[in-house]
């Protein structure tokens with residue numbers, strides 16, 4: 136990969152602000168949004184500088200696909216040492232997405248393949264439309280996942296299904312992706328981006344401390360032993376409910392100034 140100090144190619148992302156929501160479009164449609172060094176470094180730059188007034192991010196693909204994965208043309212000359220550096224750079228960039236200050240929602244359509252699937256795994260919510268399909272063709276290419284997929288994806292779909300994807304390279308449909316716990320939402324045709332934006336507006340309106348707790352504490356609590364997890368939960372709950380934002384929101388409900396919980 137280019138030097139880690141290199142700047143990413145900003146043109147490879149289409150970044151827009153819609154109120155409190157930042158939309159980040161992978162912008163190499165002619166190459167089906169294949170992830171080259173320029174786009175990975177641009178993602179790093181983008182997720183290193185989320186403006187303070189942004190409350191959620193939607194990541195999507197410009198054109199008909201989310202991403203066709205690693206740009207294979209960059210792999211042909213790479214030796215093992217370069218491969219290790221490259222994979223660890225991807226890990227750092229995808230970690231930056233997973234540990235982002237605000238929720239990240241992936242809107243998925245068309246190809247969600249290899250490294251593109253690994254990128255989607257780093258988001259907190261995945262919304263897919265019927266055109267989306269998921270595959271890990273690394274086996275067919277003689278390689279192994281290198282963008283954190285072997286850590287994140289089995290936690291979503293389980294090791295046996297992950298092993299099936301990696302060994303067979305079979306294409307999983309959008310319906311399967313939702314049924315197996317990869318995507319939390321399955322929309323109608325062309326519905327992924329609108330639904331992702333709707334969800335982003337909704338989560339951006341949460342108290343910042345609630346989102347912080349869900350993004351930073353929940354994954355650790357869920358993986359901790361039960362005693363540690365319960366202690367962490369109590370501490371997080373105490374901090375959140377002591378915050379003036381929580382007091383304000385609870386008062387608003389008790390004074391009937393805010394909406395009731397109702398089915399959508």
Ligand SMILES: COc1cc(/C=C/C(=O)SCCNC(=O)CCNC(=O)[C@H](O)C(C)(C)COP(=O)(O)OP(=O)(O)OC[C@H]2O[C@@H](n3cnc4c(N)ncnc43)[C@H](O)[C@@H]2OP(=O)(O)O)ccc1O
Pocket residue numbers: 165166167169170203204205206207208218221222225246248249250251272273276278279280281282
């Ligand atoms: C970081 O460390 C790592 C990372 C990884 C990650 C590994 C992977 O991601 S493996 C998966 C690699 N991806 C693929 O094998 C998919 C290949 N693409 C396709 O199968 C198809 O292009 C398609 C996505 C199904 C779309 O088909 P279609 O709409 O018909 O478009 P095409 O005509 O095929 O393509 C148009 C154009 O785009 C080029 N292109 C598409 N995908 C890629 C790609 N992944 N890399 C490079 N280029 C791509 C295609 O060649 C065409 O180019 P033209 O110049 O001919 O127009 C592993 C290990 C690590 O350490």
